[in-house]
Amino acid sequence: MNTVLSYSVAEAVGASGVGRSFLYEQIKSGRLKARKLGRRTLILAEDLQSWLAALPTIKAGVQ
Incomplete structure (x- = not known):
């Protein structure tokens, strides 16, 4: 069993399908929780x- 617990920003971009800049905007605004481990930014899978x-x-009917 290999359950993902957290993502780097690059991995979160790939998993979610959104852009890196947009993801950082969401983190900065507080809409998306992120954690720091040294210089690394981690996003918990559940977040x-x-x-x-x-x-x-x-x-x-709306596009």
């Missing part, structure tokens, strides 16, 4: 999932 789940949904 990334919660942030994605909280994004607005698209209503039917």
